[in-house]
Amino acid sequence: MKNSILISGITIADAINQSFVGDILIEDGKISRVAEKIDAQADSYVDAIGKNWTAFPGFIDIHIHGAAGHDTMDATPEALAGLAGALPKEGTTSFLATTMTQTDSAISAALQNIEKFQAQDGQAEMLGVHLEGPFISDKRAGAQPIEHIIEPSLTQFQNWQKLSGNQIRLLTIAPETTNGLAVIKSLTDEGIIASIGHSDATFEEVQAAVRSGASHVTHLYNQMSPFHHRNPGVVGAALVEESLTVEVIADFIHSHASSVELAFRQKGAKRLILITDAMRAKGLPPGVYDLGGQDVQVTDKDARLADGTLAGSILTMEKAVQNVQSLTGCSLNELVAMTSANAAKDLKLSNKGKIQVDLDADIAILDNSFTVQMTICKGTIAYQKECQK
Secondary structure (H helix, E strand, O other): OOOOEEEEEEEOOOOOOOOOOEEEEEEEEEEEEEEOOOOOOOOEEEOOOOOOEEEEOEEEEEEEEOOOOOEEOOOOHHHHHHHHHHHHHHHHEEEEEEEEOOOOOHHHHHHHHHHHHOOOOOOOOOEEEEEEEEOHHHHHHOOOOHHHHOOHHHHHHHHHHHHHHOOOEEEEEEEOOOOOHHHHHHHHOOOOOOEEOOOOHHHHHHHHHHHHHOOOHHHHHHOOOOOEEEEEEEEHHHHHHHOOEEEEEOOOOOHHHHHHHHHHHOHHHOOOHEEOEEEEOOOOOOOOEEEOOEEEEEEEOOEEEEOOEEEEEEHHHHHHHHHHHHHHHHOOOHHHHHHHHHHHHHHOOOOOOOOOOOOOEEHHHHHHHEEEEEEEEEEEEEHHHHHOO
């Protein structure tokens, strides 16, 4: 049985209901009570009275390749364990291990490794796989190796899905490619999220993808046909198609701050998900790092290939929250929606995205500057900021 934790005097945030100051009791990895005042014995106590701390449902990063020197494509247990162990520091309690465009053998190895992985106590939970490529457009490859891009194939996908233990939850695909719409329809019929990304599609082709079941857009603005007033492209369709939920990398490098604000104003918090799209250099000093066999020059701000192409990010979810809140002045409810509730809903996770009785005790505790003070993963304190008072 996991240790019990009593959190007292903390603001409790939710995507829908009004925030309130109260107590949270955690027992055996689950939230057992939420009330204005709880009198109970516990193994550990978190006294938040007078500290202006807020308890958020743990952040869910549905698009992350790596961190702390590890990458999903390393295809080793140590890589996934290292990634899962690094994420609680930024408030992330669960994630989709994200692959990239590579050879069949490289993707297969990564998926076989994922099939065997199980997070340990104090690590972020791996919820499944985000397969980013290789069913994408060679015109919008970005840092995805163009030589490994292939046409969408349901047979190929099903083989990868089997290798993963049926853990592929989200697929990034360019709908305008040969077989693109057919694959989208087949996968969405099976409950897999089809996300439009690395795509040169026209506005009308995106509409056709939506009719086929596409419901998501991978890193809005980046590596997709841009908006033009006579040819709105993927960007225009993403902003006006109400059924599409969009990912945003809010580092203000992948997209100008005003573009992030536009996405927030147009889509609203209910249709926007903050992601990091981070690569292995996140949390490490500047230098040269590997991404899919390509050298990436990492500074203290960004990660780029030799030709200047952005190659993922070094963004944390903590920083994404700070950036978006400062930019938009959004509410706690809206931050919960964009960091956990929307992802939980899209992934059909009834046990996450809320601080509610009987749900997983995944909680990120932030101060009033939105700095992570503590992260609890399934009832285990996975991260605690030093020198707390």
